[in-house]
Amino acid sequence: EPEVTQTPSHQVTQMGQEVILRCVPISNHLYFYWYRQILGQKVEFLVSFYNNEISEKSEIFDDQFSVERPDGSNFTLKIRSTKLEDSAMYFCASCLTGGVYEQYFGPGTRLTVT
Amino acid sequence: DQQVKQNSPSLSVQEGRISILNCDYTNSMFDYFLWYKKYPAEGPTFLISISSIKDKNEDGRFTVFLNKSAKHLSLHIVPSQPGDSAVYFCAATFKAAGNKLTFGGGTRVLVKP
Numbered sequence: 001e002p003e004v005t006q007t008p009s010h011q012v013t014q015m016g017q018e019v020i021l022r023c024v025p026i027s028n029h030l031y032f033y034w035y036r037q038i039l040g041q042k043v044e045f046l047v048s049f050y051n052n053e054i055s056e057k058s059e060i061f062d063d064q065f066s067v068e069r070p071d072g073s074n075f076t077l078k079i080r081s082t083k084l085e086d087s088a089m090y091f092c093a094s095c096l097t098g099g100v101y102e103q104y105f106g107p108g109t110r111l112t113v114t
Numbered sequence: 115d116q117q118v119k120q121n122s123p124s125l126s127v128q129e130g131r132i133s134i135l136n137c138d139y140t141n142s143m144f145d146y147f148l149w150y151k152k153y154p155a156e157g158p159t160f161l162i163s164i165s166s167i168k169d170k171n172e173d174g175r176f177t178v179f180l181n182k183s184a185k186h187l188s189l190h191i192v193p194s195q196p197g198d199s200a201v202y203f204c205a206a207t208f209k210a211a212g213n214k215l216t217f218g219g220g221t222r223v224l225v226k227p
Contacts, residue, residue, distance in 0.1 A: 004157070006157075031213065033214070033215075035215075041219075042217050042218070042219050042220075043158065043203065043205075043215075043217040044217075045214040045215060045216070048212050048213065048214055055212050056211070056212040056214055058214075091157050091158070093157075095213060101146045101148065101163065101207055101213055102148065102160050102163060103160070103213070103215060104160060105150075105157035105158045105159070105160075106157050107155070107156050107157045108155075108156070108157050
């Protein structure tokens with residue numbers, strides 16, 4: 001069964017460093033998302049991406065964040081200068097079309113900022 | 115942001131019995147609702163969904179009920195199995211939201227053998 005994959009599974013970085021989280025969505029899906037879950041809190045929407053551009057972003061997704069689909073398979077989330085409060089599980093998700101709401105999630109990347 | 119709420123943080127049920135998970139929402143624009151299951155160290159796994167034009171959707175052991183007037187939905191698992199032990203998230207969305215999902219806080223279900 002096709003699945004969303006994410007690398008790395010765990011990333012430890014120092015405050016102020018740049019990190020890139022990688023995702024490979026399901027191959028025929030067209031909509032891509034990043035969510036995060038801070039320990040003990042809800043899963044929160046960060047950004048959605050379609051047709052090589054951001055379609056929506058939350059207030060969390062400020063200038064320190066960016067997304068890219070550098071080739072036909074990868075979808076990346078970059079945090080330019082990490083803060084302690086960026087420590088969280090980051091989930092990538094993909095969806096077949098805009099008319100289908102079921103999103104399929106990857107296993108997540110645990111980001112720890114020290 | 116309390117648009118989607120799951121008021122029971124945990125639920126314990128005997129194997130073979132029914133598990134009932136509840137979810138309330140406040141945003142009347144939501145028109146599609148989903149349930150996800152999550153095991154530790156894994157991402158959320160899609161379980162079942164329901165459109166606001168329906169009041170019930172069933173898939174095997176899982177049934178979701180929607181009460182639009184009460185802005186309430188529930189997930190029934192019958193019969194519950196030990197493998198169902200996980201955290202269950204309710205999520206909601208609407209088309210104008212670009213399909214972004216708004217999640218509840220989750221309910222941890224423990225099914226005892």
